[in-house]
């Protein structure tokens with residue numbers, strides 16, 4: 243069982259990333275390989291949640307599945323729509339000089355693009371824990387009361403756009419081909435399935451490199467003061483590099499969520515950050531003024 247726990251992420255995430263890169267290097271167009279891989283891995287993670295759950299109580303639908311599926315569909319539409327927009331603008335971009343290393347091996351280009359997208363996600367996520375207006379959008383993600391593969395996408399659509407924009411726009415400005423940007427988004431999305439997967443899997447010391455579920459679950463503790471770190475989406479390296487890794491070992495508490503009340507329905511969650519009363523909650527204002535950051539020096 244232990245061997246299975248340690249092989250799940252390398253086999254499924256690592257295996258699908260290698261398959262994607264090898265296929266594209268052999269000339270297979272992204273749309274032929276990317277979406278089938280994403281669907282296949284999603285199904286595998288969903289099955290593993292039933293076969294080998296991290297927390298059995300997180301398997302139960304708490305009336306949140308419908309909301310999470312709606313966020314999932316909305317955010318897939320946003321990311322695919324963004325790629326379609328970039329593809330439509332690509333002929334215009336092609337008229338300008340490119341700074342992208344397009345002659346380098348495709349695998350290296352995908353790694354660089356993933357690092358760029360992931361650093362953008364890290365930066366906006368970290369800012370979202372500091373800037374109150376961004377926190378109201380991001381609080382939707384923290385309002386989940388269990389962690390499972392679907393609610394890795396429980397993100398306000400506006401926040402999804404804000405998080406993805408820096409990486410995507412920078413890559414496009416540099417002249418990266420849209421197929422490389424699409425591959426990077428697929429690599430991140432495949433990882434996010436695992437970051438939230440309610441699957442008992444482990445990564446050993448490599449959890450300091452990849453922000454897998456055992457790292458990310460600490461970011462979902464209920465108290466706002468406790469979740470000011472472990473911001474990384476794919477590469478936990480960012481948290482170690484910038485001193486924001488939470489000094490936590492072992493398994494995070496299963497009691498996850500948010501102290502403040504956020505509506506449970508999809509439309510209610512889309513509207514909540516813009517409601518006047520969400521701006522004026524004195525308990526939240528107090529929390530933002532008295533953020534007790536964890537002692538980062540313990541992480542080094």
Ligand SMILES: [Zn+2]
Pocket residue numbers: 367371380384461
């Ligand atoms: Zn967060």
